[in-house]
Amino acid sequence: MKLIDSHAHIYSEEFKEDQREAVVRAQEEGVDRIYMPNIDHTSxxxxxxxxxxxxxxxIPMMGLHPAYVNKDFERELYLVEEWLSRRKFAAVGECGIDLYWDKTFLPQQQEALKVQVELAKKHQLPVILHTRDAFDETYEIIAEAQDGTLRGIFHCFSGSVEQxxxxxxxxxxxxxxxxxTFKNGGLDKLLLHxxxxxxxxETDCPYLAPAPYRGKRNEPVYVPIIARRVAELMNKPVEEVAEKTTHNALNLYKL
Structure with a gap:
């Protein structure tokens, strides 16, 4: 099976000691590509x-993560814009709105998302959305901006059927x-629809490792575990899950 990790922080400090080994492990399990969302200037x-x-x-993306938006966010966005004009990236992201930890900078997060959505349109790139505790706020901005050219991913989706x-x-x-794979993750009901x-x-590594590795470092080699779980929940052959999701990712991220 050929698989794709559509969202992985394989460059993070957690992989400092064994990044090469982690990439090779993933390749050996059929994970052909690993798409890397940016966080801010430090990453x-x-x-x-x-x-x-x-x-x-x-494969890198370029963007400003909403949890790293603060009063100096405009300086970060200038850097994002500069990089996007300098070379090719697979997407704008990850960007969005995160209200889980702190609502202090909600107006700045909203403005940063709007700017990055326009950059995605300008460069004809998909936009990768982080929406923690903020689906409605994010959806409102994307729906207003959607003119038929905007495309992307609601990353780490665990919302309702209506959402x-x-x-x-x-x-x-x-x-x-x-x-x-989580016992009370809620995706068992959602995926039926x-x-x-x-x-x-996606893995979102090093975060959110699937069972039975929950609580440990996540890595791209675990994509097949996610594929098998999706196949089980949707009553589909795992080969079909791999083929379709790989096609979807490659079609979206075409360079």
């Missing part, structure tokens, strides 16, 4: 170094990861 060098080491496997329908109406995909055409697979 760019490490992300591009991972690309340099594995140019066929580790999933809204995502589909926007012609966006949903990223499914390790939460699908979705089609494989709506989905891509």
């Amino acid at each position: 760019i060098d490490a992300m591009l170094e991972a690309e340099a080491q594995f140019p066929e496997q580790c 999933a329908e809204k995502v589909k109406e926007l012609s966006f995909l949903m990223g499914i990861g390790g939460v699908s 979705l089609q494989l055409d709506d989905l891509v697979l």
Whole structure:
């Protein structure tokens, strides 16, 4: 099976000691490509170094993570814009709105998302959305900006059936990861109402490792575990899950 990790922080400090081994392990399990979302200016060098080491496997994006938006967010966005004009990236992201930890900078997060959505349109790139405790706030901005050209992923999706329908109406995909294996993750009910055409697979490593590795470092080699769980919940052959989600990711991220 050929699989894709559509969202992985393989460049993070957690992989400092064994990044090469982690990429090779994933390749041996059929994970062909690893798409890397950016966080802010501090993560760019490490992300591009991972690309340099594995140019066929580790593909970078460029964006500003909402949890790193603060009063100086405009300076970060200038840097994002500069990088997008300088070279090719697979997507704008990850960006969005995160209200889980702190609502202090909600207006700045909203403005940062709007700017990055316009950058995605300008560069004809997909946008990768982080929506923790903020689906409605994020959806409102994306729906207003959708003119038929905007595409992307609601990453780490674990919303309701109604929210999933809204995502589909926007012609966006949903990223499914390790939460699908959690006993009370809620995706068992949600996936019954979705089609494989709506989905891509992701790890969001080093976070959200699937069972039986929950609580440990996540890594791209676990994508097959997620594929098997999605196949089980949707009553589909795992080969079909792999084929469809790989097609969806490659079609979205075409460079």
